[in-house]
Amino acid sequence: xxxxxxxxxxxxxxxxxxxxxxxxxxxGHDTMYWYKQDSKKFLKIMFSYNxxxxxxxxTVPNRFxxxxxxxxxxxxxxxxxxxxxSAVYFCASNPANTGExxxxxxxxxxxx
Amino acid sequence: QKEVEQNSxxxxxxxxxxxxLNCTYSDRGSxxxxxxxxxxxxxxxxxxxxxSNGDKEDGRFTAQLNKASQYVSLLIRDSQPSDSATYLxxxxxxxxxxxxxxxxxxxxxxx
Numbered sequence: 001x002x003x004x005x006x007x008x009x010x011x012x013x014x015x016x017x018x019x020x021x022x023x024x025x026x027x028g029h030d031t032m033y034w035y036k037q038d039s040k041k042f043l044k045i046m047f048s049y050n051x052x053x054x055x056x057x058x059t060v061p062n063r064f065x066x067x068x069x070x071x072x073x074x075x076x077x078x079x080x081x082x083x084x085x086s087a088v089y090f091c092a093s094n095p096a097n098t099g100e101x102x103x104x105x106x107x108x109x110x111x112x
Numbered sequence: 113q114k115e116v117e118q119n120s121x122x123x124x125x126x127x128x129x130x131x132x133l134n135c136t137y138s139d140r141g142s143x144x145x146x147x148x149x150x151x152x153x154x155x156x157x158x159x160x161x162x163x164s165n166g167d168k169e170d171g172r173f174t175a176q177l178n179k180a181s182q183y184v185s186l187l188i189r190d191s192q193p194s195d196s197a198t199y200l201x202x203x204x205x206x207x208x209x210x211x212x213x214x215x216x217x218x219x220x221x222x223x
Contacts (some may be wrong), residue, residue, distance in 0.1 A: 035213075041198055043156070043213040056210055058149060093218070099146045099204045099211055109150035 003027050006091045006104035013081060014112055020077045021107045023091030032054070032074040033101070034066060035090040043090070049074050083112045115139075116203050118214035126222055131188040133217050135201030138182065142203035145177060145184045146211065150198045159199075160186065191221040 008034040013019055025032060034046040035054075047066045048056035054066070063079040076092060091104040116140045125131045126169055137145075139152045148156035162168045162184070167211040174187040184203075198218045202211040 041150075041200075041216040041217075041218075045210055045212075048210060052199060091135075099144055099157050099161055099202065101156070101211060103157070106155050 001092045002024075004091055004093055004102050006089075006107050009105060010108050010110075011110065012094045016081045017081050018036060019078070019081060019109070020075060021091075021109075022073070022075050023104055024077045025037070025093040025102070025104075026072065026097075027093055027102060028032075029093035029095055030071055031094055031096065032060045032071075033067065033094075034074065034076050035092060035103075037088045037090060037106070038052055039087070047074075047076075058108040063106055070093060081109075083111050085109060116201055116212050116214035118199075118201050118217045121177070122220050123217055124220045124222060125178070125191050126144040127190050127193060129198070129221075131191045131195065131219055131221065133186040133199050133201075135186075135214055135220065136182055137184070137201075137212075139203065140179075140182065141205045141206060142182075142212075144204045146202040146204070147173075147175060147186045148182075148200040148202060148213075148214065150200060152197070156200055158205060158223040176205055183207045188219075191219075193223050195219060195220050196221045 004025045049068045052068045088106045092101040146161045147159045150156040160175045162177045172189045176185045198216040200216045201214040
C-alpha cells in the first residue's frame with residue numbers, strides 16, 4: 001500500500017517529445033511537491049502545491065507544467081524535452097508545517 | 113541565493129567507526145534542519161531533524177546544530193555497511209514549507 005506513488009518509473013524518449021509523470025498520495029497531506037535530482041544528486045525543488053493551489057514555482061522553464069486535479073494528485077507535464085531534462089523526478093508530500101517529506105520512488109527520465 | 117552545502121565525498125570509514133557528516137547553510141532565517149538518507153536508486157527517507165542548538169540523539173545517530181556558525185552535522189556511531197548511502201542535509205525556514213537540500217555526502221562503510 002504505497003503512500004506516494006508515481007508513474008512511470010522509467011521514461012526514455014527523444015528530444016522534442018512531450019511526456020507526463022503522474023503522482024498520487026494516500027496520506028491525506030495537503031502539500032505536494034515535484035523535485036528534480038540530477039546526476040550529481042542535487043535535489044532541487046521545482047513546484048509546490050497546497051490543496052491544489054500553486055505555492056512555489058522555482059525557476060523552471062515554462063515547458064514544465066504541473067497540474068493538481070485534487071489534493072491527492074500532482075502531475076507533471078513536460079513539453080519539448082531537452083537533453084538537460086534527463087534526471088530523476090521525485091514527487092513528495094508532507095503534513096502541514098513539518099519538514100518530513102514523503103517521497104515517491106522517483107521517475108527516471110532519459111532524453112536521447 | 114539560499115544554499116545548503118555538503119562535501120560530496122565519498123567519506124570512507126571502517127565498520128564500527130564513527131562517521132561524521134557536515135553541512136553548512138547560508139540562510140540565517142533557516143529554523144529547522146533535516147537529515148535524509150538515500151540508498152542508490154531509491155528515494156530519500158528522513159533520519160532525523162533538529163530545531164535547537166546543541167545535540168539530539170536517536171539510537172546510533174546524533175544530530176548537532178550550531179546556528180551561530182550556521183553548521184549542522186550528523187554523527188553515526190558504530191557504523192555498519194548498511195549505513196552506506198548518500199546523506200542529504202536540508203534546511204527549512206518558518207516562512208514557508210520548502211526544504212532546501214544540499215548536494216549530499218556519499219558515505220561508504222567498509223567491513
